[in-house]
Amino acid sequence: MSDSRTLTLATLRAEGACRDQVTLFRAKFGNRVEITEARCIEHAAVFSWAWAADNLLSAPARAAYKAATASAGAAYDAATASAWAAYDAATASAWARAYINDTE
Secondary structure (H helix, E strand, C coil): CCEEEEEEEHHHHHCCHHHHHHHHHHHHCCCEEEEEEEHHCCCCCCCCHHHHHHHHHCCHEEEHHHHHHHHHHHHHHHHHHHHHHHHHHHHHHHHHCCCCCHHH
């Protein structure tokens, strides 16, 4: 089994990567890069890994990725649930006030 694969700018474009990610890829790597575990870890906070998993991985690799990240996703959801609830309540209340004032 290979420890790396090449990813090209052309592949990102062909798979519909957003302009920001294409620009970032080009700035960091040019037209191509060897994808390694170390390089992915080095750029962990930079690229959209969820998009990459959904669009660049084979079905078995995508399933393995989703299984490996499921617990982190659940922890994130649990940690942010109360903040999202407060945000939803505040925005709903603000919208309601604005709507009522706008119709008077």
